[in-house]
Amino acid sequence: KIDNTNIDYVVMQEPKSTGDNSYYLKKNIYRKYDYYGSIFANFRNNVSDGIENFDKNTIIYGHNMGSGNTKMFGHLEKYKKLDFVSENQFIYLTIPNEQLTFKIFATFLTDSYFPYTNINPDEEQFNSIVSGARARSFFNIDTPVSTDDKILTLSTCTYEYGYPTNVRFVIMAKLVTDKSELSLSPVTKNTNRILPKVVKG
Secondary structure, three states, X not given: OOOOOOOOOOEEOOOXXXXXXXXXXXXXXXXXXXXXXXXXXXXXXXXXXOHHHOOOEEEEEOOOOOOOOXXXXXXXXXXXXXXXXXXXXXXXXXXXXXXXXXXXXXXXXXXXXXXXXXXXXXXXXXXXXXXXXXXXXXXXXXXXXXXXXXXXEEEEEOOEOEOOEOOEEEEEEEEOOXXXXXXXXXXXXXXXXXXXXXXXX
């Protein structure tokens, strides 16, 4: 759930035994065909065994159908606007017996060469993902992230460079473990962000 958006969905996941992240692209929560698909976690992630068993990087996918369509992850487009990011920095994920809060630290466009979907990076890789996300981010968001943190990654399509391309729109957020982190962080425009290497088709 994200406040001030239409994003408030059940998160689906295929079993690890299937090795498939494509099933819920065109299936709803009842496993019936649906053009809009579902919101779903990477099949490799541990998302239902308690936060202590979460991976370093939990990936959740959803469609963005473009043309102002607000279903699924369409409203993530709001995170391209400074005013919205400044006032809406939290993502809420409910797991059995617990609601988790994540605080956004980067919103960015990326190509498939940036390994943002590495679910269990080592410390060096983790720092590289976080610094790479910040370098690509539309905004500088003053939320500290350390190698002790766990992060949540929301990934969707984008029409920024036409469609289809290898470019994705990504939101990254850190798990909040201290109430002092529940205040809004300062946000400024990133005027020197890294742009994706676009491949069409």
